[in-house]
Amino acid sequence: MDIGAVMNTMRDPAGVPAHPVVFQVLMVITWVAHIAFVHLALGSAGLAIFAFHRRGADKATGAYWERLSMAMTKVAKVSVSLLIVLGVAPLLFTQVIYDPQWYTSNVLSGRWAIAFIFTLIVAYCCWFAFYHANHEGAKKHVGFYAWVAFGLFCLDGLIMHALSYQALLPEQWMNWYAPGGMVDTRGAALHAIQWPRYVFIMGLAVPAVGVFLLAYAHYFAGREDREPAYRAFVGALGKRIAQWGYGLALVPMLAWQFDFPAGSGLVLHPVGWFIVGALATMALWMRQLGDDTHGYLPAVCGFGLLGVLAVWREVIRIHYLRPLGYTVQTYTVHADWPSTVLFFATLLGIGGLVGGFYLTLLYRAGRVRGVYQADRTVSRLGTGAVSVLGVWIAVFFVYGIAISMHDSFNLN
Template sequence: MDIGIVMNAMRDPAGLPAQPIVFQVLMVITWVLHIAFVHLALGSAGLAIIAFHRRGAGPYWERLSFGLTKVAKVAVSLLIVLGVGPLLFTQVIYDPQWYTSNVLSGRWAIAFIFTLIVGYCCWFAFYQVNHAGAKKRIGLYAWSALALFFLDGLIMHALSYQELLPQQWTQWYAPAGDVDTRGASLHAIEWARYMFIMGLSVPGVGVFLLVYAQYFAGRTDREAAYLSFAHGLGQRIAQWGFALSVPTLLAWQADLPHASGLALHPVGWLLVAGLVAMAWWMHRLNPATHGYLPAAASIALLGLLSLWREIIRTAYLRPFGYDVYTYPVHFDWPSTFLFFITLTGIGGFVGGFYLLLLYRSGRVQNCYTAERPVARLGTGALAALGLWIAVFLAYGIAISYRDGFI
């Protein structure tokens, strides 16, 4: 059996509504947003637990634990929402691989949902009881949540990695010729890759603390000594986090197939150089440096990582004759137009308004009164939402009338 012919035959016969490169680019971009909040959730949760247990070591550890507990709670919500985008685009152009991997590990794919719910509930319980004078035993909620979050990361890693090994699908599905439909195993785990990507949560929370100190610098209820503590701690965590990420990335590089040419690919080594440069920068960081600059550089580094993942996926599947650029395309201009209007209009105006409102309101201590540009953006967001609803309904009515439903 030629597995390449099978994979191409499993593609959606309806094809794609636009060129594959569109969905490939969108997948790379949306994964950056998703993984950034994964790192923030894991990093802030881990540091919140450490700070919780170090409450007696200094006056600011307890305060930091309270703040990071809230950050992790919000970050988990956002990583779930922002994970929809890359999952959607993966299903669009890599549907044979993704669905096969999910069937092969069906129990784990379903368990992911339940363990994520339980983990989030455990963290919310910790958030509710983490206050001054709280007993140390409540840390059990936090440790349980963090363990489940890492398990969920492992499940997603295995499902993604199994996509890249179609030559082993038959063996996993029917070992020794006996069909196994239980989906009870995670068949392939690349530990170096998993440890590297999850380990980036350490420098991620370090960089966040630099942003945290910069953001609250103008508020009178955040004393300079506390912000200096957060900045110094973030700098040290980021420095060591980036440095310690280099060995795991090199281990991942060494584990790539030698025949694929990936071991010498410039993007992979540019990623290594980027980590080294970030570690050196954090070591030499000038206290006067704006805290948002390391965050911008970190996002750029995640963009390079997202691109590297896609290059690796392409190289793994190329020997089997699977090429996303040969996916059948049946142009559907109305749906494509609606998609990008939604992305730019709703995402740009409405999402931009909410982000700007949250950013500006958090920088004042008491009641926030919107400045004129923020108020105008709010008006524009409301108009864009109304227009989008009108276009959506008009399009649906027109299609229904054309097809004889009304």
Template sequence: MDIGAVMNTMRDPAGVPAQPVVFQILMVTTWVGHIAFVHLALGSAGLAIFAFHRRAAAEYWERLSMAMTKVAKVAVSLLIVLGVGPLLFTQVIYDPQWYTSNVLSGRWAIAFIFTLIVAYCCWFAFYHANREGAKKHIGVYAWAALGLFCLDGLIMHALSYQALLPDQWMNWYAPGGMVDTRGAALHAIQWPRYVFFMSLCVPAVGLFLLAYVHYFAVHADREPAYRAFVSHLGRQLAQWGYAIALLPLLAWQCDFPAGSGLALHPVGWLIVGAIATMALWMRQLDDNAHGYLPATFGLALLGLLATWREIIRIHYLRPLGYTIRTYPVHADWPSTVLFFATLAGIGGLVGGFYLMLLYRAGRTQGVYIADRTAARLGTGAVSVLGVWIAVFFVYGIAVSMHNSFN
């Protein structure tokens, strides 16, 4: 059986409305925001639990635990929302691989939804109960949530990795010639890759703490001693987190198939060098050094990692006869223009307005009063949202009526 011919036959016959490389770029870029909040959610959840159990050791641990509990709660919401983009773009150009992998592990794909719901409910219970003088037993909710979050990460890893191994699909679907439609197994797990991605949650929360110190520097309720405590902890977590992440990364580099050329690929080793550099840089930082620059470099590193994931996918699938360049293109300019206008207008203007408002309000001691620029940006955001809703419905009704009369 020619697996390449099978995958190309499984493609959506409707094709894609623009060049596939457009969706490839969007898939890579949107994944950065998603994985950043995955790491922040796991890192802040782990730190919240650690600080919760260290409350009696120092006066600042309890306050930090409550703060990180809130951060994890919000980060989980954002990782879900921002995960929609890369998932949709993956389904556009890698639909044969993604859907097949989900069917082969169907029970786990469905279990992902339920376990994520249970995990978030458990974390919200911990968030609600984590107050000054909270009972120790409420930590059970947090541990259960963190365990389920890690399980969900493993499920997503397995589904993504199985999609890279089409030559194994028949062995998983019909082992020994007997068809198995249960979807009850995770068939392929690359442990070094999974551990590496999970390990990045440690430096992620470290970089966040450095930005956290700077953000609340103007608030009187975050006294200098507390900020110094958080800054020192953030630097330590970032330094040792990046150093520890090097071990599974190197193991992953040595785990690629022989002859694939990935083990010696320059991008992979560039990531190794970048992580080592980040670890050394965090070691050289003064405890009083804080700000957004370390977090910015951390996001740039995730961008490099996102590119590396796509290079790996291309190297795995190309020898089997699959490349996105041959995906059928049926140009649809109205929907393409509407999509990018939505991305720029809603994502850029409306999203930018919210981000600016959150930043300025948080950096203000007392009541924040918006200036003329913020007020105009808010008016523009509301106007763009109204126009977008109107265009969405008008365009949809026009297309529906056109199809009805033809």
């Protein structure tokens, strides 16, 4: 059986509305946003639990640990919702250009793909229970909810990883579908897990929360209710976590680097080794980080590293699938300029202006204690955001109605 021909036949015959590389680039970019919030959610959840258990252990800093635990519980709560929302975009792009691989992988582990939704719901509910209960002097047993949530989040990451990784191994699909020639349609197994890849990607949550704490300490510099001693405690902790997190991430990264199939050209690939070098550099930099460094800079560099990781995942996918005869370049294109223009205009207008307005508003409002008074720039941004939203809704309906009428006249 020619697996390349099988994969190409499984493609959507409707094709794609613009050049496939457009979707590939968008898939890589949007995944960065998804994984950044996966890291922030897991990192802040882990730290919230750790800090929760350290509250009473140390008399001098116990109150700081308690405050930090409550703050990180909130950060994780918001981050989970953002990681879910931001996961949708790369999911759609994957389904557009890698539909044969993604759907096959999901069907082969169907029960897990469905369990993913339910476990995520249970995990998020448990986290909310913890959030609700985690106050000053909270009882120790409420930590149970946090542990359950954290365990399930990690399980969800494992399911995501297996679905991504199985999609790279089409030569094994038949063995999983019909082991020993007997068809097994249960979808009851996660068939392939590459532990170094999973541990590395998930483990980046540790340095992520470290650089987040550095940014957090900087962000609240102007708020008198976050006194200098507390911010110094948070900053020093962030620096230590980031230093160790980046250093330790080298272990699974190197294990992953040497786990690629011989002859795939990936073991010595420069992008993989660039990541190794960047991790080592970040670890050394965090070790020597002085007070004069801008608090946001480590987070910006960490985000850049995720961009390289996103490219690396795509390079790996190309190296696995191209020898089998699958490349996105050959996807049928049925150009649809109006929808492409609408898409990019939405991205710029709604994403840029409306998203930009919300981000600016939240950023500035959070730096003020009590009531926040928006200045002229923010109120102008708000007016622009509402206007662009109105134009977008109007275009959406007018365009939709015009197409429907055009189609129904053509049918008659």
